[in-house]
Amino acid sequence: MSKRDDILQATLELIVEHGLQSVSFTKIFAKAGVGAGTIYNYFSSKEELVNTVYQETADLLENHIMANHDPESSIEVQLKSFIRNMAKFALQYPKQLELISACKHSPYVSAILRQRTTPSVEITMRLIAEAQAQGIMSNIDPRVAVHLSSGAILAVVQASISGYFSLDDVIIEQVIEACWKAFAQD
Amino acid sequence: MSKRDDILQATLELIVEHGLQSVSFTKIFAKAGVGAGTIYNYFSSKEELVNTVYQETADLLENHIMANHDPESSIEVQLKSFIRNMAKFALQYPKQLELISACKHSPYVSAILRQRTTPSVEITMRLIAEAQAQGIMSNIDPRVAVHLSSGAILAVVQASISGYFSLDDVIIEQVIEACWKAFAQD
Amino acid sequence: MSKRDDILQATLELIVEHGLQSVSFTKIFAKAGVGAGTIYNYFSSKEELVNTVYQETADLLENHIMANHDPESSIEVQLKSFIRNMAKFALQYPKQLELISACKHSPYVSAILRQRTTPSVEITMRLIAEAQAQGIMSNIDPRVAVHLSSGAILAVVQASISGYFSLDDVIIEQVIEACWKAFAQD
Amino acid sequence: MSKRDDILQATLELIVEHGLQSVSFTKIFAKAGVGAGTIYNYFSSKEELVNTVYQETADLLENHIMANHDPESSIEVQLKSFIRNMAKFALQYPKQLELISACKHSPYVSAILRQRTTPSVEITMRLIAEAQAQGIMSNIDPRVAVHLSSGAILAVVQASISGYFSLDDVIIEQVIEACWKAFAQD
DNA sequence: TATGAATGAGGGTTCATTCAT
DNA sequence: TATGAATGAACCCTCATTCAT
Numbered sequence: 032m033s034k035r036d037d038i039l040q041a042t043l044e045l046i047v048e049h050g051l052q053s054v055s056f057t058k059i060f061a062k063a064g065v066g067a068g069t070i071y072n073y074f075s076s077k078e079e080l081v082n083t084v085y086q087e088t089a090d091l092l093e094n095h096i097m098a099n100h101d102p103e104s105s106i107e108v109q110l111k112s113f114i115r116n117m118a119k120f121a122l123q124y125p126k127q128l129e130l131i132s133a134c135k136h137s138p139y140v141s142a143i144l145r146q147r148t149t150p151s152v153e154i155t156m157r158l159i160a161e162a163q164a165q166g167i168m169s170n171i172d173p174r175v176a177v178h179l180s181s182g183a184i185l186a187v188v189q190a191s192i193s194g195y196f197s198l199d200d201v202i203i204e205q206v207i208e209a210c211w212k213a214f215a216q217d
Numbered sequence: 218m219s220k221r222d223d224i225l226q227a228t229l230e231l232i233v234e235h236g237l238q239s240v241s242f243t244k245i246f247a248k249a250g251v252g253a254g255t256i257y258n259y260f261s262s263k264e265e266l267v268n269t270v271y272q273e274t275a276d277l278l279e280n281h282i283m284a285n286h287d288p289e290s291s292i293e294v295q296l297k298s299f300i301r302n303m304a305k306f307a308l309q310y311p312k313q314l315e316l317i318s319a320c321k322h323s324p325y326v327s328a329i330l331r332q333r334t335t336p337s338v339e340i341t342m343r344l345i346a347e348a349q350a351q352g353i354m355s356n357i358d359p360r361v362a363v364h365l366s367s368g369a370i371l372a373v374v375q376a377s378i379s380g381y382f383s384l385d386d387v388i389i390e391q392v393i394e395a396c397w398k399a400f401a402q403d
Numbered sequence: 404m405s406k407r408d409d410i411l412q413a414t415l416e417l418i419v420e421h422g423l424q425s426v427s428f429t430k431i432f433a434k435a436g437v438g439a440g441t442i443y444n445y446f447s448s449k450e451e452l453v454n455t456v457y458q459e460t461a462d463l464l465e466n467h468i469m470a471n472h473d474p475e476s477s478i479e480v481q482l483k484s485f486i487r488n489m490a491k492f493a494l495q496y497p498k499q500l501e502l503i504s505a506c507k508h509s510p511y512v513s514a515i516l517r518q519r520t521t522p523s524v525e526i527t528m529r530l531i532a533e534a535q536a537q538g539i540m541s542n543i544d545p546r547v548a549v550h551l552s553s554g555a556i557l558a559v560v561q562a563s564i565s566g567y568f569s570l571d572d573v574i575i576e577q578v579i580e581a582c583w584k585a586f587a588q589d
Numbered sequence: 590m591s592k593r594d595d596i597l598q599a600t601l602e603l604i605v606e607h608g609l610q611s612v613s614f615t616k617i618f619a620k621a622g623v624g625a626g627t628i629y630n631y632f633s634s635k636e637e638l639v640n641t642v643y644q645e646t647a648d649l650l651e652n653h654i655m656a657n658h659d660p661e662s663s664i665e666v667q668l669k670s671f672i673r674n675m676a677k678f679a680l681q682y683p684k685q686l687e688l689i690s691a692c693k694h695s696p697y698v699s700a701i702l703r704q705r706t707t708p709s710v711e712i713t714m715r716l717i718a719e720a721q722a723q724g725i726m727s728n729i730d731p732r733v734a735v736h737l738s739s740g741a742i743l744a745v746v747q748a749s750i751s752g753y754f755s756l757d758d759v760i761i762e763q764v765i766e767a768c769w770k771a772f773a774q775d
Numbered sequence: 776t777a778t779g780a781a782t783g784a785g786g787g788t789t790c791a792t793t794c795a796t
Numbered sequence: 797t798a799t800g801a802a803t804g805a806a807c808c809c810t811c812a813t814t815c816a817t
Contacts, residue, residue, distance in 0.1 A: 034781080050324040052238050056808060066782040068810075077808065133322040136315070136375065138236045146379070171391045178376040179369045179392060183399075186368020187361055193332070196360050205357045206365060213369075213399035220798080242791055252799035254793075263791065406802080422695055424610050428787060438803040440789075449787065505694040508687070508747065510608050518751070543763045550748040551741045551764060555771075558740020559733055565704070568732050577729045578737060585741075585771035592777080614812055624778035626814075635812065 035073045037063040042084045047126040051081070051133050082144055085134045088127045089147075095120040096151045106162045111207050113151055114184055118203045121188035132189060152177060159214075168214050180210045221259045223249040228270050233312035237267070237319045267325045274313050275333070281306040282337045292348045297393050299337055300370055304389045307374035318375060338363060345400075354400045366396045407445045409435040414456045419498040423453070423505050454516055457506045460499045461519075467492040468523045478534045483579050485523055486556055490575045493560035504561060524549060531586075540586050552582045593631045595621040600642050605684035609639075609691045639697045646685050647705075653678040654709045664720045669765050671709055672742055676761045679746035690747060710735060717772075726772045738768045 032040075041063035045054045056077060060067055074080040096116045100109065121128040134140045159176055162168035187206055191198035227249035231240045242263060246253050260266040282302045286295065307314045320326040345362050348354035373392055377384035404412075413435035417426045428449060432439055446452040468488045472481065493500040506512045531548055534540035559578055563570035599621035603612045614635060618625050632638040654674045658667065679686045692698040717734050720726035745764055749756035 050322060053324055068783070069781055072780060136318055137238070139238065171395065172382060172388060174382045175373055175388055175392065178372045178381065179395060182372020183365045183369035185372070186364045190360070190364040195364065196358060202358065202361060206361065209357065209365060209399040213395040254800070255798055258797065424695060440804070441802055444801060508690055511610065543767060544754060544760060546754045547745055547760055547764065550744045550753065551767060554744020555737045555741035557744070558736045562732070562736040567736065568730060574730065574733060578733065581729065581737060581771040585767040626779070627777055630776065
């Protein structure tokens with residue numbers, strides 16, 4: 032494992048364990064087992080380091096969301112797959128999800144990075160528009176629908192991570208169904 | 218206005234203007250126009266100060282959510298009112314919502330405080346259970362339903378605050394309707 | 404003696420002993436016997452501190468140069484008095500002279516401060532112009548004459564401070580005479 | 590061009606461009622296009638490197654001062670030639686002069702190196718003693734005379750470099766004449 | 776000889792907190 | 797109660813230097 036990976040890993044864990052605000056270089060160095068100056072061989076500043084951690088984690092999430100994506104299947108199947116994959120990711124990588132959630136509204140992570148549109152979001156918006164054209168989905172702004180459903184699923188998995196309740200496949204399917212029904216045209 | 222209020226007001230404004238991370242005592246003193254030591258007559262530490270600000274803001278939110286609450290009206294009306302009030306609050310006090318959102322992931326704010334159950338949440342859970350008993354709502358865990366819908370509405374208003382789209386009464390009603398349909402029994 | 408004075412004094416001594424470049428806050432704190440943050444109660448940055456030390460020292464020099472200045476006496480007497488006073492200052496405050504000399508060409512001290520024209524310089528230039536009008540001084544650019552003679556006297560006293568030779572009143576008068584003769588009209 | 594020369598050249602340029610203080614090994618490596626460790630094959634430390642650059646520049650100055658030196662010509666011509674050559678050097682190599690000037694007060698450059706007596710200085714002292722023996726120069730200590738005149742000329746050229754006035758051949762000759770008259774016996 | 780990743784002491788600066796007034 | 801000068805640990809970052817390759 033390279034020094035760079037050590038640093039990224041240590042940063043990720045520290046952000047997740049103690050929050051973005053309290054992450055200091057001193058702690059990162061101690062946890063990663065590298066010298067104070069080493070970081071600057073890989074990252075030009077603390078901000079860039081945090082941004083990189085965020086970006087790589089966001090990419091990991093995106094890859095999971097897009098897993099097994101089949102553009103040939105029905106709109107409903109595709110959209111539900113996205114939601115299901117996000118939930119699965121959250122269960123498999125709770126730390127990473129926590130990180131994304133923590134960074135989502137932090138000025139420390141550049142707005143550009145935070146507001147990047149990902150393929151999955153673009154596809155989702157396109158599918159929603161298509162579904163609306165076909166009359167199987169109510170005429171809500173696709174961007175609103177995306178934030179609504181991703182916010183819903185994130186809140187649920189975060190609550191389960193926080194220990195409010197235990198999440199299993201049955202509940203996940205209930206949540207997916209709820210999201211679908213939210214927009215489905217009668 | 219007492220010194221204590223000066224300090225709280227200055228803290229809220231600073232958090233809201235420059236983000237929780239960059240708020241320092243030095244800046245609070247300057248803005249509040251009090252001496253450096255004065256704060257310790259009212260708050261034992263920075264953590265306690267931030268917790269107080271958070272709590273007061275959370276109370277403000279709770280008051281708005283409970284506004285015009287009529288226990289005599291139908292379950293649907295009561296639940297939709299909660300969601301509508303949350304959205305209205307977000308539009309009226311975007312910075313305060315941001316504060317609450319920022320504190321959700323901050324170690325500064327004690328877990329106990331963050332996870333407080335409020336009357337509105339308790340009422341919501343009771344109403345959901347009732348609705349399920351009446352067969353007008355699907356049998357999803359009430360705690361899941363609460364996090365799902367509050368997460369959904371928060372994500373939408375935050376997205377609008379971040380500038381992804383503009384929120385108006387029409388969209389709010391669409392969102393409320395979506396949340397309702399998500400759980401409604403066919 | 405106030406903390407501010409402690410800091411200024413320590414800075415002056417450190418610059419003179421180890422050179423402007425190697426002066427660090429750590430050393431200043433240790434020498435002045437103050438805490439690390441104390442400096443920022445008086446100076447907004449290291450640069451401002453150094454500039455202040457320079458300015459106060461330059462003012463001290465200026466005051467010595469202008470000592471016993473009598474505008475009623477002859478041009479020759481006035482000019483020679485300036486030169487003599489500069490030499491006396493250098494003997495009395497060798498550290499301060501070293502400081503001025505070290506800062507004179509350092510980018511650390513603001514150009515504005517370094518290039519300030521002082522009353523003594525202005526008076527000197529006026530006297531030279533007058534002397535040239537009266538035909539008792541050769542027609543050299545007054546600014547050149549000022550730098551030439553002050554550079555000459557500074558170099559001599561620095562050399563004596565460095566131990567090349569010992570400076571006494573006799574030599575000082577010889578130097579003054581040399582400076583005068585340099586510009587005197589035959 | 591050898592690596593050693595690359596390093597020396599890069600160092601000189603950096604000192605000249607950004608000042609002695611802000612020159613770091615990192616910048617030297619980048620500019621010279623060599624690896625970080627390479628320098629230690631040629632110079633045991635940064636101090637030695639800077640000393641070498643200083644020495645080579647000082648040698649360049651000495652060579653210019655001694656240019657066209659004719660031991661057979663009159664004392665006056667020889668002395669004036671030294672001064673003229675120093676001024677010409679300053680005009681041709683302002684940055685190198687600044688380097689020498691900056692190093693005069695830098696602890697990086699060893700005292701031994703800084704206080705080296707050069708042939709031109711030795712010759713000058715001998716010529717002054719001779720002139721005094723012949724009664725054409727006043728009986729000032731030769732060491733004082735050397736520092737006085739070299740200090741004078743340096744101050745003038747530095748002032749011109751700093752932009753106080755523009756130096757041309759006419760002014761240079763005036764300065765030379767002033768220096769001469771300063772010591773000439775009536 | 777040449778490299779450059781790694782080092783960690785030290786740089787200037789900010790901070791929450793204390794305490795004499 | 798109110799002050800704000802003083803503190804020094806901790807902050808992010810740069811540096812000259814080392815050493816395995």
